[in-house]
Amino acid sequence: MSDTPDTGAWRRLRARPSAVVAAAVLAALALLALGAPLLTALEGQDPTTYHDQLVDSARGGVPYGSFGGIGADHWLGVEPGTGRDLFARLLYGARVSLSVALGATVVQVLLGVTIGLAAGLGGRLLDAVLSRFTDVLLALPMLVFAVALTAIVPAGFPRPLLLILVIGLLSWGGTSRIVRAQTLSLRSRDHVAAARLAGRTPVQIARRELLPALAAPVLTYAALLVPTNIVVEASLSFLGIGVTPPTSSWGQLLSTATTWFRADPLYVLLPSGCLLVTVLACTVLGDAVRTALDPRERSRLAVGTRRAAARPPKGATR
Amino acid sequence: MTAPLTRAPATAEATADPLVELSDLTVTFPATGGAGAVRAVDGLSLTLRPGGALGIVGESGSGKSTVAATLLDLHRGTGARTEGGVRVAGTDVLAASEAELRALRGATAAMIFQDPLSSLDPYHSLGDQIAEVHRVHRPGVSRRAARARAVEVLDRVGIPDAARRARSRPHEFSGGMRQRALIAMALACEPRLIIADEPTTALDVTVQAQILDLLHTLRTETGTGLLLVTHDLGVVAGSVDEVLVMRGGRAVEHGPVAEVLGAPREPYTRELLAAVPRIGTARENPPHAGAEHTGEGRADGPARPAATVTVTDRTPDPAPDGADVAAPLLEVHGLRREFGRRGPLGTALGADRTVAVDGVSLTVAAGETLGLVGESGSGKTTLGRMLVRLLDPTDGTLRYRGRDLSALGERALRPLRSELQMVFQDPVSSLNPRRTIGESIADPLRATGGLDDATVVRRARELLDRVGLDPAWYHRYPHEFSGGQRQRVGIARALAPGPRLLVCDEPVSALDVTTQAQVMELLAELRRDLGLSVVLIAHDLAVVRAAGDRVAVMRAGRIVEEGPVDTVYDHPRHPYTQGLLAAVPVLDPREAAERRALRARA
Amino acid sequence: MTAYVLRRTGGALLVLLLLSVTVYALFYVAPGDPAKLACGPRCNAEQIAQVREQLRLGEPLPLQYLHFLQGLVAGRDYSTGTGVLHCPAPCFGLSYQNDQPVAQLLASRLPVTASLAVGAMVLWLLLGVGTGLLAALRRGGATERVLTVLTLTGTATPVFITGLLLLMIFCATLQWLPFPTYVPLTEDPEQWAWNLLLPWTTLALLESAKYARLTRSATLETLAEDHIRTFRAYGLRERRIVGRHALRGALPPVVALNAVDLGTMFGGAMLTESLFGLPGIGRLTVESVRTVDLPVVVGAVLGVGAAVVLAGAVADVLYALADRRVTLP
Numbered sequence A: 001m002s003d004t005p006d007t008g009a010w011r012r013l014r015a016r017p018s019a020v021v022a023a024a025v026l027a028a029l030a031l032l033a034l035g036a037p038l039l040t041a042l043e044g045q046d047p048t049t050y051h052d053q054l055v056d057s058a059r060g061g062v063p064y065g066s067f068g069g070i071g072a073d074h075w076l077g078v079e080p081g082t083g084r085d086l087f088a089r090l091l092y093g094a095r096v097s098l099s100v101a102l103g104a105t106v107v108q109v110l111l112g113v114t115i116g117l118a119a120g121l122g123g124r125l126l127d128a129v130l131s132r133f134t135d136v137l138l139a140l141p142m143l144v145f146a147v148a149l150t151a152i153v154p155a156g157f158p159r160p161l162l163l164i165l166v167i168g169l170l171s172w173g174g175t176s177r178i179v180r181a182q183t184l185s186l187r188s189r190d191h192v193a194a195a196r197l198a199g200r201t202p203v204q205i206a207r208r209e210l211l212p213a214l215a216a217p218v219l220t221y222a223a224l225l226v227p228t229n230i231v232v233e234a235s236l237s238f239l240g241i242g243v244t245p246p247t248s249s250w251g252q253l254l255s256t257a258t259t260w261f262r263a264d265p266l267y268v269l270l271p272s273g274c275l276l277v278t279v280l281a282c283t284v285l286g287d288a289v290r291t292a293l294d295p296r297e298r299s300r301l302a303v304g305t306r307r308a309a310a311r312p313p314k315g316a317t318r
Numbered sequence B: 001m002t003a004p005l006t007r008a009p010a011t012a013e014a015t016a017d018p019l020v021e022l023s024d025l026t027v028t029f030p031a032t033g034g035a036g037a038v039r040a041v042d043g044l045s046l047t048l049r050p051g052g053a054l055g056i057v058g059e060s061g062s063g064k065s066t067v068a069a070t071l072l073d074l075h076r077g078t079g080a081r082t083e084g085g086v087r088v089a090g091t092d093v094l095a096a097s098e099a100e101l102r103a104l105r106g107a108t109a110a111m112i113f114q115d116p117l118s119s120l121d122p123y124h125s126l127g128d129q130i131a132e133v134h135r136v137h138r139p140g141v142s143r144r145a146a147r148a149r150a151v152e153v154l155d156r157v158g159i160p161d162a163a164r165r166a167r168s169r170p171h172e173f174s175g176g177m178r179q180r181a182l183i184a185m186a187l188a189c190e191p192r193l194i195i196a197d198e199p200t201t202a203l204d205v206t207v208q209a210q211i212l213d214l215l216h217t218l219r220t221e222t223g224t225g226l227l228l229v230t231h232d233l234g235v236v237a238g239s240v241d242e243v244l245v246m247r248g249g250r251a252v253e254h255g256p257v258a259e260v261l262g263a264p265r266e267p268y269t270r271e272l273l274a275a276v277p278r279i280g281t282a283r284e285n286p287p288h289a290g291a292e293h294t295g296e297g298r299a300d301g302p303a304r305p306a307a308t309v310t311v312t313d314r315t316p317d318p319a320p321d322g323a324d325v326a327a328p329l330l331e332v333h334g335l336r337r338e339f340g341r342r343g344p345l346g347t348a349l350g351a352d353r354t355v356a357v358d359g360v361s362l363t364v365a366a367g368e369t370l371g372l373v374g375e376s377g378s379g380k381t382t383l384g385r386m387l388v389r390l391l392d393p394t395d396g397t398l399r400y401r402g403r404d405l406s407a408l409g410e411r412a413l414r415p416l417r418s419e420l421q422m423v424f425q426d427p428v429s430s431l432n433p434r435r436t437i438g439e440s441i442a443d444p445l446r447a448t449g450g451l452d453d454a455t456v457v458r459r460a461r462e463l464l465d466r467v468g469l470d471p472a473w474y475h476r477y478p479h480e481f482s483g484g485q486r487q488r489v490g491i492a493r494a495l496a497p498g499p500r501l502l503v504c505d506e507p508v509s510a511l512d513v514t515t516q517a518q519v520m521e522l523l524a525e526l527r528r529d530l531g532l533s534v535v536l537i538a539h540d541l542a543v544v545r546a547a548g549d550r551v552a553v554m555r556a557g558r559i560v561e562e563g564p565v566d567t568v569y570d571h572p573r574h575p576y577t578q579g580l581l582a583a584v585p586v587l588d589p590r591e592a593a594e595r596r597a598l599r600a601r602a
Numbered sequence C: 001m002t003a004y005v006l007r008r009t010g011g012a013l014l015v016l017l018l019l020s021v022t023v024y025a026l027f028y029v030a031p032g033d034p035a036k037l038a039c040g041p042r043c044n045a046e047q048i049a050q051v052r053e054q055l056r057l058g059e060p061l062p063l064q065y066l067h068f069l070q071g072l073v074a075g076r077d078y079s080t081g082t083g084v085l086h087c088p089a090p091c092f093g094l095s096y097q098n099d100q101p102v103a104q105l106l107a108s109r110l111p112v113t114a115s116l117a118v119g120a121m122v123l124w125l126l127l128g129v130g131t132g133l134l135a136a137l138r139r140g141g142a143t144e145r146v147l148t149v150l151t152l153t154g155t156a157t158p159v160f161i162t163g164l165l166l167l168m169i170f171c172a173t174l175q176w177l178p179f180p181t182y183v184p185l186t187e188d189p190e191q192w193a194w195n196l197l198l199p200w201t202t203l204a205l206l207e208s209a210k211y212a213r214l215t216r217s218a219t220l221e222t223l224a225e226d227h228i229r230t231f232r233a234y235g236l237r238e239r240r241i242v243g244r245h246a247l248r249g250a251l252p253p254v255v256a257l258n259a260v261d262l263g264t265m266f267g268g269a270m271l272t273e274s275l276f277g278l279p280g281i282g283r284l285t286v287e288s289v290r291t292v293d294l295p296v297v298v299g300a301v302l303g304v305g306a307a308v309v310l311a312g313a314v315a316d317v318l319y320a321l322a323d324r325r326v327t328l329p
Helices: A007-014 A017-034 A036-043 A086-121 A124-139 A142-150 A159-170 A173-187 A190-197 A202-238 A250-257 A265-292 A295-304 B012-016 B064-070 B098-104 B126-137 B143-156 B175-187 B205-222 B233-237 B257-262 B267-275 B380-387 B410-417 B437-448 B453-466 B471-475 B483-495 B513-530 B541-547 B565-570 B575-583 B589-601 C002-029 C034-039 C045-054 C061-074 C102-137 C142-156 C159-173 C189-223 C226-233 C238-265 C270-276 C281-291 C294-322
Strands: B020-029 B038-048 B053-057 B081-088 B109-112 B193-197 B225-230 B242-247 B250-256 B330-341 B352-364 B369-373 B395-400 B420-423 B501-505 B533-538 B550-555 B558-564 C076-079 C084-087
Touching: A007 A017, A007 A265, A017 A036, A017 A086, A017 A265, A036 A086, A086 A124, A086 A159, A086 A173, A086 A202, A086 A250, A086 A265, A124 A173, A124 C002, A142 A159, A142 A202, A142 C270, A142 C281, A142 C294, A159 A202, A173 A202, A190 A202, A190 B420, A190 B437, A190 B483, A202 A250, A202 A265, A202 C159, A202 C270, A250 A265, A250 C159, A265 C142, A265 C159, B020 B064, B038 B053, B038 B064, B038 B242, B038 B250, B053 B064, B053 B233, B064 B193, B064 B225, B109 B175, B109 C226, B126 B143, B126 B175, B143 B175, B175 B205, B193 B205, B205 B225, B205 B575, B205 B589, B225 B233, B233 B257, B242 B257, B242 B267, B250 B257, B250 B267, B257 B589, B267 B513, B330 B380, B352 B380, B352 B558, B369 B380, B369 B541, B380 B420, B380 B501, B380 B533, B420 B483, B437 B453, B437 B471, B437 B483, B453 B471, B453 B483, B483 B513, B513 B533, B513 B541, B533 B541, B541 B565, B550 B565, B550 B575, B558 B565, B558 B575, B575 B589, C002 C061, C002 C294, C034 C045, C061 C076, C102 C142, C102 C189, C102 C238, C102 C270, C102 C281, C102 C294, C142 C189, C159 C189, C159 C270, C189 C238, C189 C270, C226 C238, C238 C294, C270 C281, C281 C294
Parallel strands: B053 B225, B053 B242, B109 B193, B193 B225, B369 B533, B369 B550, B420 B501, B501 B533
Antiparallel strands: B020 B038, B020 B081, B242 B250, B330 B352, B330 B395, B550 B558, C076 C084
């Protein structure tokens, strides 16, 4: 019985079949992305070579053969117009999508926790300045701003890194707001007062009394940030402002797919499917993490958070 | 008044039948999470005659509120299993159809809940809510007539200017007025039975007296039956004819109120009664009277023998430089604290300030216990937190052993922190849920940095033992303990750095009455043995009478009266103190009736 | 209440000012040479210098910003080689592409964006709140599980995927609907609606999922509150309790969220507009970014920022009005 209060969460998480399936899907995806060079070598293809002989230039570049040219050489067919191998492009696209999303999440969490803690623990003035700043950031439609920012960055800047920075720097607001609110609520608890009476310094109090309690909500929020970031990356690439050819990403594939959906439906369905499965698995897992991490805590916190409920994590990209 | 509030005489048949009849009632809640199924009520039988009043008392977890909810079968559809016979005004509640049950709820038997704020819909006006309930049970009544009825019952429960106030929403009322409104809703359909579940627990003592008086008046005037559920023996004394004492889902003792409270037969009832702090009588053993301390520390865990180790081995160190040795331990002058927004550049423009503590002066002598009593919002907690400098005073001085603390910054204060400690009210939030109780106690020792790990752990174990907990529990987490045990941990942590002054902020208000008595006993014992000065903050006047040397009565941020405990309690001079004392419920039903009559005349 | 509204409005204005400083600094100061951008790729050094003179880029930065602010409030004149171009307030500058005032450009795209926003909102409210309520009422049952999966899929699916799939099904395969082109409402209301039906549905599918989740959780939260127990104990029917008391409690967050969303929508739905080829503000932004037409980009960002900040203020005030329990900060 003398285990920590947190160990139950792991058990609750594993008890949900949907969470287990989602985790398995994500693990498989990560393996596929990591093993992309190996797998494409096995197929005997690469993501950048053009195969003009495989597309029907008379019909505007539709691949020969049924289902987008699926065959032994090209497992998932070829890209219309260019004839590049679709399997290879999807796998390499996964690398971009996943690494950008994870990288951006790390930036968001680091910034959000630092700024949220500073606002929650600092003086009135610091809190006012940082909170106002966070408000501005949260108010901005992220996608518009991200799109606009890419206009002023030199063309030579590595695109995946640019995407990580743009997404990360523009949307740490949610994390910082959660951390600040939690810090304020924790700070008013009596065990923090007791630590002060024990002679602990503010830094010691932050490290010992606050940070451990912040881990759960931050982890929960971060888990839901990943799918949002995947969609944002895909959206930027879809608008033609993300990664630049010949690098592929799912969003960029879908962007070219808009002109082909009548002639080659599979070219739409494959990247859509990949994106959808990934985002759905992330969301399901994130949701499960949230429920697993002390559902009682959540319902207790919910009492005063009806206003907060009006501002869910920003994810709507239209 | 358009309609008489007294009911038409009951039919002969109804008079013959009991109003409430429970036979062998058993309620089982299904297993949730890690816990197994819980049998909340276990074979309970009782009857209540029409117009009678029955009080069900018990500590938390005794199943008393479950019984109340069962009378209206509020557990239906929740998964709880209810077995046995439940008849209310001739209706077999458990077998009743949904329609029959709806007709029973509110019309025949009406319920009053504990928290009057959350029990009313915040979005609709009081009048609308009462009218809505009225029209549900009287389908023929027009909207306008229902509104009139709402105003009528609101007026009946003593809400001034009822016609206008009926249009207000719940948050615009004070706690007492909200509870009156809830009672008005209960009256709306002239029920034969009112079920009141802890109706005054959320209220201050003076408001509690008013609400209980109101319930009493309504009952005598309308002949409604009353089932009063409460943890407070003082509340039942003046309000009911019969009492049923519950424990662990079973009835322990049942009988006329005067008998049960005056000459209890069962040991548990006697224990309950003994645990209730008395306000009327002086302490039998004042703390300085000597060493007749028996040492039988009744902990709510396994009983531990009182420890013999000396926890604080502090040598009497010399007073700080230039300090007056004869000065009181703590001396406070003109202490003031404001909260809220300041206007720009210190102006009053747009400022929204409230004064929580307004110029308080007091002293605490070495080894003395000062009681600080007051109702909610009187500023007593704010004052207590300023005394240990958890809060900065807006104005005023705070001298500890002659040294002015109010001017010291956090860093300069840190070496002095160990001498001024606090025991907090809420046993849940005062312990870090992620740290073992042993580490919580060890924390102040580690913070000083001068002790090696083995010594720290040994000291923490000694402290656990000292407060009546098993030292082997060092590695357990707070959620494994009961409220009383956690409060003991909090006390041990406060003792760890070897304080001279202990500010206890409502140390027992979250606890059951028997646990309350044990924790108070522990505090008294520690104070005697360690020579501590204690500031005891409490809303419960009886708690302070039992433990304090002197008492200060606070109201709206000021101290209205101060003096030796017996003098203030027996001969209060300030009208506020007099009113406060008159409102305290007493255990003797006859005295309760006399006090009620006195209040009615006042 | 009045004080709160004033304070909130003041706060919103302050945020807008901060936003304009940030945006101005980011876009006009940080990157390369605006004069070169404004002039175009084929300009020689002399022409660029001339443009720099016209745009007053030689002035110190704070002064440039003040002129920019002045233009926003009072309008501004630009001298060209041949004459003077007037840019009426609110002036975000002139487009590098065609010398049109940015505000005018934005205004010309507004009807498209507004049509898209309002129609989609009606759909997502109907769909979202309805689904959420149904899920709350059928809690614990199979219906709720199915609805949960549906809404989860809805929030997880990017609009361009939904839109592409809808296009494939309804336009390409079934041919029930036209490939959307924008027909002004004033010209032909029927064609207007018919053409926008697919974009509306696409947006509504995404947004309604969010509303369904919010409505469901808010309703359940209210149903768990003590006052609901009171009405159960007083014999009210479940239907009445949900309809009159629980829904009322669930309304404030939905209203507040909707205000914010509508504000954001007026900034243009970039993805939807790009996918369906609708000439709204969102598409204008994307095009301007491609051509590095900075005044238009800045104008769009500030315009969207203003819409969102104001919507946020309106949402907070609506929330405070709808839920009197909240203590006004």
